[in-house]
Amino acid sequence: MTDDWTEKYRPRSLNGIVGNPGAAATMKAWAESWNSGTPDKRALLLVGSPGIGKTTSAEALARDMGWGIVEMNASDQRTGNAIHAVAGRASLANTFGDDGQYLQASAGGRKLIVLDEADNLFGNADRGAMPAINELIRTTKQPLVLIVNDEYALTRKSAAVKGGTLRIAFRRPTSATVAGVLKKIAAAEHVTVSPEALIKIAANAGGDLRAAVHDLESLALGKTDVTVNAADQLSARVERNDMYDLMGAVFRHSDPAAARRILQNSDTDPGTAELWLDENFPYELRNTGDLVRGAERLSRADIYLGRVSRRQYFGFWGYANDLMTYGMIDARHSDSKSFERFRFPMYMSKMARSRAVRGLRGALCLKLAVWMHTSTKRVQNDVLPYLRLLAVRDPEIQITLIREARLEPEELGFLIDQKMDSRTVKNAYKTAEAETEAAVRQPAPKKKRRIAKTAPLESDTVAAVMPAALPVPSAPEPLQAAEKKPSAPAKKVQKNLFDY
Amino acid sequence: MFKAEIKSETLKGLVYIVSTLVDEVKFTISPEQMSLKAIDPAHVAMIEINVGAKAFVSYEATDSEIGLDLDKVKSVLKLAGPSDNIVMEHDEAQGRLIFRIGNITRRMSLVDTSSMNDPKVPQINLSASVQVGIDQLQKGIRAAESISDHIALEADPEGFELSCEGDTDMANLRVPVAELKGLKADTKVSSLYPLDYFSNIVKAIPAGTVVDVQLDNDYPVKLLFKLADGEADVCYFLAPRIESE
Numbered sequence: 001m002t003d004d005w006t007e008k009y010r011p012r013s014l015n016g017i018v019g020n021p022g023a024a025a026t027m028k029a030w031a032e033s034w035n036s037g038t039p040d041k042r043a044l045l046l047v048g049s050p051g052i053g054k055t056t057s058a059e060a061l062a063r064d065m066g067w068g069i070v071e072m073n074a075s076d077q078r079t080g081n082a083i084h085a086v087a088g089r090a091s092l093a094n095t096f097g098d099d100g101q102y103l104q105a106s107a108g109g110r111k112l113i114v115l116d117e118a119d120n121l122f123g124n125a126d127r128g129a130m131p132a133i134n135e136l137i138r139t140t141k142q143p144l145v146l147i148v149n150d151e152y153a154l155t156r157k158s159a160a161v162k163g164g165t166l167r168i169a170f171r172r173p174t175s176a177t178v179a180g181v182l183k184k185i186a187a188a189e190h191v192t193v194s195p196e197a198l199i200k201i202a203a204n205a206g207g208d209l210r211a212a213v214h215d216l217e218s219l220a221l222g223k224t225d226v227t228v229n230a231a232d233q234l235s236a237r238v239e240r241n242d243m244y245d246l247m248g249a250v251f252r253h254s255d256p257a258a259a260r261r262i263l264q265n266s267d268t269d270p271g272t273a274e275l276w277l278d279e280n281f282p283y284e285l286r287n288t289g290d291l292v293r294g295a296e297r298l299s300r301a302d303i304y305l306g307r308v309s310r311r312q313y314f315g316f317w318g319y320a321n322d323l324m325t326y327g328m329i330d331a332r333h334s335d336s337k338s339f340e341r342f343r344f345p346m347y348m349s350k351m352a353r354s355r356a357v358r359g360l361r362g363a364l365c366l367k368l369a370v371w372m373h374t375s376t377k378r379v380q381n382d383v384l385p386y387l388r389l390l391a392v393r394d395p396e397i398q399i400t401l402i403r404e405a406r407l408e409p410e411e412l413g414f415l416i417d418q419k420m421d422s423r424t425v426k427n428a429y430k431t432a433e434a435e436t437e438a439a440v441r442q443p444a445p446k447k448k449r450r451i452a453k454t455a456p457l458e459s460d461t462v463a464a465v466m467p468a469a470l471p472v473p474s475a476p477e478p479l480q481a482a483e484k485k486p487s488a489p490a491k492k493v494q495k496n497l498f499d500y
Numbered sequence: 501m502f503k504a505e506i507k508s509e510t511l512k513g514l515v516y517i518v519s520t521l522v523d524e525v526k527f528t529i530s531p532e533q534m535s536l537k538a539i540d541p542a543h544v545a546m547i548e549i550n551v552g553a554k555a556f557v558s559y560e561a562t563d564s565e566i567g568l569d570l571d572k573v574k575s576v577l578k579l580a581g582p583s584d585n586i587v588m589e590h591d592e593a594q595g596r597l598i599f600r601i602g603n604i605t606r607r608m609s610l611v612d613t614s615s616m617n618d619p620k621v622p623q624i625n626l627s628a629s630v631q632v633g634i635d636q637l638q639k640g641i642r643a644a645e646s647i648s649d650h651i652a653l654e655a656d657p658e659g660f661e662l663s664c665e666g667d668t669d670m671a672n673l674r675v676p677v678a679e680l681k682g683l684k685a686d687t688k689v690s691s692l693y694p695l696d697y698f699s700n701i702v703k704a705i706p707a708g709t710v711v712d713v714q715l716d717n718d719y720p721v722k723l724l725f726k727l728a729d730g731e732a733d734v735c736y737f738l739a740p741r742i743e744s745e
Contacts, residue, residue, distance in 0.1 A: 068543050090542035093694050094720070094739035097543070102622045102720055105742045111543055141742040 005217040006210050009185050014060045017053050018181055018209070019173025026168050027057060031065050034110060034143055041166040043137045043144040047151045048170030051210030058114045058145045067143070068097040068111035074120045080128025087113050088132065091140035105141065112143050119148040134160035152344055172207025175199065181209060182216050192225035200231040243268060243276045247342040250277070250328050251284040259325040270320050271305055274298065275345040277324055283343065287334035297327035364411040371405040392416045395428060402432040502529050502564055502590040505557040508580035508601070510728040513706050514549060515577060517734060519570040520700040521545055526616045527566045539619040545697050546737040548621050555731030557585055566590060566597060567611030576606050622737060626714040626722060628655040628689045631682035632675060634702065634709045637662070640673035641699045647671050650741050651698055654690035655683070655715050664695065681710050689717045691740045701736055718743060
């Protein structure tokens with residue numbers, strides 16, 4: 001198999017990296033600092049858009065330094081365990097190079113650990129990867145390189161990445177630089193390419209050198225010359241637009257047409273764009289008048305977005321988009337500009353962080369709702385605050401909740417604001433279990449005492465609904481048997497609550 | 501062409517040793533022997549195995565390469581009892597390896613070997629050499645586990661020592677020269693190694709094997725031993741931990 005041109009002409013040394021001389025020099029200096037012991041920043045963070053030479057630079061650096069290289073990219077499994085097993089083990093031990101050399105760290109023989117596409121860590125498939133990476137940054141005794149397209153995807157998850165790494169930004173090479181590279185490759189491949197065609201291909205790639213080389217190869221396939229007409233047929237590469245570009249177009253460049261286009265072409269829905277604008281506009285529009293106008297435009301856009309979801313008429317998106325781009329840019333009358341970096345919407349990160357808690361609250365409310373014959377919304381708004389007070393002060397109620405509503409330790413803990421393995425929760429469960437056992441042994445007197453307060457018919461319905469509606473995985477068998485007997489006092493708690 | 505019959509115990513021994521380092525492996529086959537070289541993904545340990553034709557019950561081969569997924573091979577090995585023989589045959593037309601164990605036939609698709617390069621085995625001279633029974637090493641590992649994640653190997657003219665020091669506890673095993681099968685150490689040498697690698701390989705070596713442990717100061721360790729009644733040579737390298745600077 002012959003390599004494609006991107007592989008064949010991939011620079012082997014940092015000197016061959018085009019367009020980013022500063023980045024290459026910084027990398028080199030950092031690598032050399034390892035010769036005098038572990039440096040302060042044990043990891044590099046290479047940031048930049050695709051196809052501009054980040055991975056190539058990392059590999060070239062290892063080659064220049066005579067280091068081995070251990071690479072993990074998105075095609076490897078990257079759970080926390082996998083990272084520990086490969087990168088983690090690699091980071092603490094000396095190494096053997098591919099060419100059969102033993103590389104001793106104290107003698108300058110190291111290995112570069114490269115985590116490519118480190119921003120593409122996905123939920124379950126890459127579980128535990130982030131803590132593993134953080135630990136790696138802190139403890140590694142071998143040089144580490146993290147490579148990302150989207151820096152914020154990583155730094156917002158991890159302070160270690162922000163503080164413990166030396167950040168190097170890779171810029172897109174200019175069209176002229178790209179054209180120069182293409183020209184060399186064409187000459188080496190004995191393909192005649194007209195200068196206009198070179199410029200065309202280079203411009204079309206928008207700084208993505210890898211894409212430009214691919215384009216050149218596809219145009220030259222089976223031919224000896226490439227004309228500008230052939231180059232014209234290249235379809236324009238759709239640039240990946242994201243929210244940072246949108247923020248830049250709205251707040252920094254004040255270019256409404258470009259902003260509108262970015263929003264139109266982006267995969268992100270207007271609702272998300274609205275959150276982004278909402279987060280950033282107070283920092284960008286400093287003048288009070290600007291701020292008021294900006295807020296007005298944004299709230300008007302929000303009204304349209306609300307109508308979209310209520311009426312399911314997506315035509316309103318157009319109005320919202322116009323208000324968020326043209327409207328927001330027009331809101332600025334003063335010429336004060338900010339140079340802060342754009343912020344990720346706090347609402348989104350808070351929602352992500354509170355997901356577990358919200359899930360738990362949802363489960364708790366559902367159990368209580370089924371038990372009390374009411375809606376979860378009602379439980380959340382009307383019952384939960386009072387029930388919390390009751391449960392915190394009265395252990396009896398905790399026990400009733402465990403036995404009647406079948407709360408799990410987690411849920412009870414959440415309700416009374418204690419850890420699920422705290423002593424209060426444990427005691428409540430112990431007592432509840434003991435009472436249940438007692439109830440099984442002598443059911444008659446208990447039943448009489450409690451049922452006296454409520455209508456027997458209702459208690460039966462409650463009992464019938466509960467076991468069906470609630471999956472109770474950890475419930476012991478005797479509890480199931482005792483289900484019907486103690487279910488009556490359900491009403492008692494309910495009455496108490498609504499009496500309040 | 502490759503067709504061979506081998507005792508299931510022998511194959512099992514080989515496969516379990518290699519699988520401590522890699523999931524997939526390339527066997528290079530010649531008329532005289534079957535060999536493999538593998539380096540673990542973290543580039544910390546390396547193994548070289550040469551299995552001579554005599555290690556097999558019968559062996560017939562021309563030069564070829566076979567790429568195997570070791571997890572699959574392990575599942576085949578589970579089908580074989582300790583006294584069974586396993587017949588392996590390379591079906592070149594279909595790119596498969598056929599295993600026959602008694603009446604069972606298992607056809608296994610092979611792994612593409614074109615992207616698997618043989619690592620070069622380092623040429624390292626080590627000053628000390630200790631011949632020790634694997635049972636001793638296994639005892640030492642058991643004592644060291646759960647104390648720390650690294651282990652020190654030490655040799656001096658009087659004996660061989662395995663020691664492990666954690667934050668609070670420590671354990672060591674000292675084998676005096678009288679209990680060793682051989683010892684060559686002019687001065688005291690010692691190095692620190694990652695325990696998980698060392699323990700994985702030591703546990704995979706069959707009982708009764710004598711291992712030649714070659715050591716030096718802060719340098720890789722080389723374990724040399726033979727399997728299949730002396731017909732298979734195994735050479736295992738492990739790089740030391742980086743000492744704090």
